[in-house]
Amino acid sequence: MHKLRRKKMHKLIRLFLICASVSVLFGSLSALAQVDRSLEGDQKCTLCHNESWSTPILTIYQTKHGVKADERTPGCQSCHGASASHLGDPTTKPDVVFGAKSKNISSAVERNASCLTCHESSVRARSHWAGSQHERHGVACTDCHEAHAVKQKVLDPVTQPQVCAKCHKAEDAQIHRFSRHPILEGKVPCSSCHNVHGSDGPKLLIKESVNETCYTCHAEKRGPFLWEHAPVVDDCTNCHTPHGSNFSPLLKMRSPMLCQSCHSGDHAKNLYSGANLPNGDVTTAIGQIPLGSQSPAAQGNGRSCLACHSTIHGSNHPAGAKFQR
Ligand code: HEC
Ligand code: HEC
Ligand code: HEC
Ligand code: HEC
Ligand code: HEC
Ligand code: HEC
Ligand code: HEC
Ligand code: HEC
Ligand code: HEC
Ligand code: HEC
Known part of the structure; x- marks a missing residue:
């Protein structure tokens, strides 16, 4: 009881202090x-x-x-x-x-x-x-x-990242990587994705979600698709990083590893496994790699899941359930 009164009292005092400072302000x-x-x-x-x-x-x-x-x-x-x-x-x-x-x-x-x-x-x-x-x-x-x-640096798209870089070192490093949005060129300034003055979305994004932000420029990725790839609908950053990456195009990992971070069944788990494929072997099925070749370069070609699963963002082809067309 006593505790409760004290709490109330504190609340009142706080309210008074807030009113006082607001009126001073x-x-x-x-x-x-x-x-x-x-x-x-x-x-x-x-x-x-x-x-x-x-x-x-x-x-x-x-x-x-x-x-x-x-x-x-x-x-x-x-x-x-x-x-x-x-x-x-x-x-x-x-x-x-x-x-x-x-x-x-x-x-x-x-x-x-x-x-x-x-x-x-x-x-x-x-x-x-x-x-x-x-x-x-x-x-x-x-x-x-x-x-x-x-001329304010922050209002010029080309010089704007320099202002942010004073405090955001990690992002500044990312925008200098091999694969990146044309941020340094001033074509996609930080403020084209972020509202630094505050926003309803996460991470000060201009829209209420990552995907809605990306769709403002990449509208074709919104679909609608007959066959949707679940991680795309969920969040583009399941696979991409917005600021920059060493894996083109803006990928979090290289392609087989990227796919394998989620898929571990059948031929997905092993690049040379032909499990559940009509031709029985991934490398021969692509037709680029001589049977038995294990040279790193050849593997590089054969490894790309995208060689077969090319419509990775979604497909509108009646037979596109596995994103092959
Ligand atoms: C009589 C001359 C004089 C007038 C009038 C004057 N200032 Fe100053 N002001 C100075 C001087 C001298 C300094 C540098 C003081 C120092 O470095 O200790 C200064 C410094 C400043 C600074 C920098 C303060 C800091 O600590 O970095 C600002 C801002 C400023 N004045 C704004 C104003 C504004 C606004 C007005 C009008 C309301 C004004 N001044 C009127 C002489 C004046
Ligand atoms: C829109 C707000 C704004 C107005 C209006 C404004 N100032 Fe400033 N003033 C600033 C800011 C912000 C800075 C810090 C430096 C900068 O951003 O340019 C500054 C810096 C200064 C300085 C310190 C510069 C130094 O030596 O480092 C002085 C002196 C000064 N202002 C005087 C004035 C005078 C005189 C006027 C009117 C002619 C004026 N300001 C109008 C915002 C303002
Ligand atoms: C007395 C009112 C007033 C104050 C105080 C004021 N501004 Fe402004 N500000 C304006 C007006 C008016 C404009 C011009 C708006 C327009 O053109 O629509 C403006 C424009 C701006 C712009 C746009 C500039 C551009 O080139 O497009 C920025 C940024 C800005 N203000 C920032 C500030 C900052 C930061 C401060 C505090 C240091 C400040 N303002 C203080 C009235 C004010
Ligand atoms: C983190 C950096 C940053 C901070 C902090 C910041 N701004 Fe801005 N401001 C920007 C950038 C970038 C733009 C241009 C793009 C945009 O409008 O989002 C801008 C644009 C503006 C504009 C003009 C454009 C418009 O939308 O009309 C005004 C006015 C403004 N800011 C006022 C303010 C005021 C007032 C504050 C503090 C309450 C503030 N800003 C804090 C970075 C900042
Ligand atoms: C003076 C230092 C400073 C500057 C300049 C600055 N920021 Fe920030 N920013 C911060 C701090 C501090 C936070 C909050 C802590 C954090 O998340 O790192 C923050 C948070 C953010 C966030 C949200 C991060 C989250 O986790 O929600 C974004 C996005 C952001 N800043 C973008 C920008 C952009 C874009 C610019 C340039 C236009 C900029 N900032 C300029 C200091 C700064
Ligand atoms: C193409 C859109 C886009 C551009 C351009 C962009 N960002 Fe971001 N940013 C995002 C997205 C999406 C996120 C949230 C997802 C993530 O953290 O990877 C984010 C997150 C952030 C965060 C929070 C990071 C964290 O670890 O939580 C900061 C800080 C930030 N951005 C700063 C910047 C700065 C500074 C620039 C300009 C140099 C910039 N951004 C340009 C899309 C963008
Ligand atoms: C303000 C517009 C804009 C927004 C918002 C935007 N992008 Fe981009 N994006 C671009 C531009 C411009 C390019 C470069 C196109 C070119 O070079 O042909 C690009 C290129 C890309 C690329 C290919 C990069 C490469 O190396 O070829 C990817 C992947 C990408 N964006 C993903 C995203 C993702 C994910 C988001 C949301 C976090 C996003 N974008 C938000 C404008 C935008
Ligand atoms: C499952 C992983 C994954 C997700 C999630 C994903 N992407 Fe991609 N994206 C890729 C891969 C892999 C490539 C490279 C395709 C290639 O090389 O043929 C790519 C390429 C791109 C490109 C450049 C080439 C093109 O097709 O235009 C853009 C832009 C892009 N993605 C935007 C997005 C956007 C926007 C989202 C969210 C709506 C998204 N991606 C979600 C894996 C993904
Ligand atoms: C973030 C996790 C994630 C990543 C990364 C990812 N996927 Fe998926 N993928 C899923 C999920 C979840 C489904 C839906 C599975 C279901 O419906 O049973 C799916 C479905 C698929 C399907 C259709 C499967 C079916 O049974 O219909 C194919 C094919 C596929 N992904 C290929 C890829 C390829 C190729 C990559 C790399 C470019 C990739 N995925 C990256 C999570 C992911
Ligand atoms: C040679 C072409 C080819 C390559 C390369 C390939 N796939 Fe497939 N994938 C297919 C075909 C064809 C199917 C459909 C099999 C079916 O209908 O049963 C399929 C099915 C899938 C499925 C759905 C699982 C299922 O049992 O239906 C997933 C997930 C998948 N692939 C992931 C991957 C990943 C991850 C990689 C890269 C490590 C990859 N694929 C490489 C042709 C390929």
């Missing part, structure tokens, strides 16, 4: 919304932070954040906060500092709050951000986005 957000966003308003800051500053600052006027004719456009203080103390004494820090190299860098939550004043709902909404893998792990908008650069 809203307070500071509305304070941000009230800043003078005009060019004149910016002059409070550009008095010092102008062409002479060590890094380009005024370049922001060449970006979407500099279109002053658009009344939704931020001013310096929309992102950096009113920064009253900094205006009085420039050796004190502004309210919100983004610079990755600055010792005064604000927390991810503070930095994100300033972007989200506009981007949570009113301007190009990032509605799935809250609770997303990136948000939960303390990644900030400005870990990927730049504000003062005329």
Whole structure:
């Protein structure tokens, strides 16, 4: 009983704290919304932070954040906060500092709050951000986005993977492998499969499943097929890896091993077994390999299950039950 009351009490306190912090947040957000966003308003800051500053600052006027004719456009203080103390004494820090190299860098939550004043709902909404893998792990908008650069690396398909590579080393290694999507060429950027701002699907995928994501470009693999191959319908990554592989085309393993990882019956288990085949021997049945030849090269040819099972993604042929046509 006593325990229960205490639990309730804690709940109430927590609720109160949440309400209090939310109202503080809203307070500071509305304070941000009230800043003078005009060019004149910016002059409070550009008095010092102008062409002479060590890094380009005024370049922001060449970006979407500099279109002053658009009344939704931020001013310096929309992102950096009113920064009253900094205006009085420039050796004190502004309210919100983004610079990755600055010792005064604000927390991810503070930095994100300033972007989200506009981007949570009113301007190009990032509605799935809250609770997303990136948000939960303390990644900030400005870990990927730049504000003062005329050209943002992350928005250019060719340079985008470099931004992700700062944190995702494994995927960066994969996209340099022998068999891969044309990611480095900018034809299939990371963001063509992932919505890094949050998604309903697993692994931040743009669709609710791996297959639906793949079908956005490989529609022909969806079928419908008269004869479906169960692992294809289930998940393309049963056989493929999306980022890159040493086995073409984007396979997790070489073909006989790949098939054998699931099939172990009859001739499937042994490359030279003719079990349940009309001609009695896999290698002779393909007709490419002289009987008895065991040279590695010859084996390489003979080994391909795909030589006979060529419609591995599904077949619409009346006699295609074993994916041979
Ligand atoms: C009187 C000149 C002056 C004005 C006005 C001024 N700043 Fe600064 N600001 C500075 C100086 C000097 C520094 C470098 C301070 C240091 O390195 O210790 C600085 C640093 C900064 C930094 C980098 C902070 C860091 O720790 O990396 C930001 C961001 C910044 N200012 C934004 C603003 C904004 C926004 C305004 C307008 C609200 C503004 N400043 C107005 C002089 C000024
Ligand atoms: C005061 C409102 C406001 C704030 C604060 C704000 N933005 Fe924006 N943002 C805009 C507007 C307006 C646009 C232009 C939208 C359009 O063209 O549809 C924009 C566009 C963008 C774009 C698209 C750029 C492009 O070239 O297509 C990105 C990315 C972006 N903002 C990121 C951010 C980030 C990151 C922050 C925080 C550091 C931020 N914004 C803070 C209003 C804001
Ligand atoms: C992990 C890197 C990453 C993070 C973190 C990130 N973004 Fe983005 N953002 C991108 C990429 C990549 C694109 C371009 C492709 C796309 O739209 O998905 C983009 C596009 C945008 C756009 C313009 C395109 C559009 O859809 O209108 C806006 C606005 C934007 N981001 C705002 C934000 C805000 C606000 C945050 C923080 C709450 C944020 N981003 C966090 C990588 C990121
Ligand atoms: C859309 C949000 C946004 C707006 C608007 C904005 N900034 Fe920034 N500012 C940033 C971000 C993010 C950085 C970190 C560097 C980068 O991404 O370019 C930054 C960095 C800075 C720096 C530090 C640069 C350094 O020396 O490392 C200064 C100074 C600065 N801003 C001043 C200004 C001034 C002055 C204005 C108005 C003309 C302004 N900012 C408008 C987001 C913004
Ligand atoms: C500042 C570091 C950082 C950057 C930059 C970054 N990420 Fe992430 N990313 C993380 C962290 C941390 C996680 C969560 C932990 C994890 O799953 O590795 C994550 C998670 C993910 C996930 C989900 C993984 C899962 O298991 O659900 C995907 C997909 C992803 N990031 C893609 C991207 C893409 C694409 C980019 C570039 C546009 C990018 N990230 C840029 C740090 C980053
Ligand atoms: C062709 C679609 C596609 C592209 C392009 C793509 N991914 Fe993925 N990514 C996936 C799929 C599907 C998964 C989930 C299945 C898996 O983990 O193999 C995934 C998983 C991930 C994960 C989670 C890995 C894990 O171990 O859980 C990260 C991180 C990631 N991708 C980052 C990236 C980055 C960074 C890029 C760009 C360099 C990128 N992806 C490009 C489809 C793609
Ligand atoms: C944004 C579009 C897009 C998406 C989404 C996509 N792909 Fe691709 N895929 C391509 C392009 C483009 C190629 C290269 C075609 C070419 O070179 O002719 C390709 C090639 C391939 C190849 C052949 C690679 C080779 O070496 O020949 C495989 C296998 C593949 N994709 C599997 C997948 C899988 C599995 C998924 C889902 C995880 C997926 N793709 C999602 C666009 C996409
Ligand atoms: C049972 C294993 C397996 C599964 C599951 C699978 N594939 Fe494949 N896929 C292969 C093999 C093996 C090849 C090579 C075929 C060849 O060389 O003739 C291939 C080739 C491809 C190719 C390139 C050649 C072509 O046919 O266009 C694409 C694209 C592709 N697969 C996409 C997909 C997609 C999308 C899915 C999920 C819907 C998927 N695959 C599921 C085994 C599989
Ligand atoms: C992830 C596991 C998996 C992989 C990998 C896989 N398969 Fe299958 N395969 C299955 C399942 C499950 C069935 C359906 C079995 C059933 O209905 O009894 C099937 C069915 C088949 C059938 C039809 C069998 C029948 O009895 O009608 C053939 C032929 C076949 N697969 C060949 C292959 C070949 C060739 C490969 C390699 C390219 C391969 N499979 C890779 C799981 C897999
Ligand atoms: C020489 C052509 C050929 C090669 C090579 C071949 N198969 Fe078959 N496979 C067949 C034929 C024909 C059938 C249908 C037999 C039947 O109808 O009873 C079949 C049937 C199957 C079946 C269905 C099992 C059954 O009893 O019906 C599976 C699973 C299978 N093959 C897997 C494989 C795997 C895995 C490989 C590679 C190690 C492979 N096959 C190589 C021709 C071949």
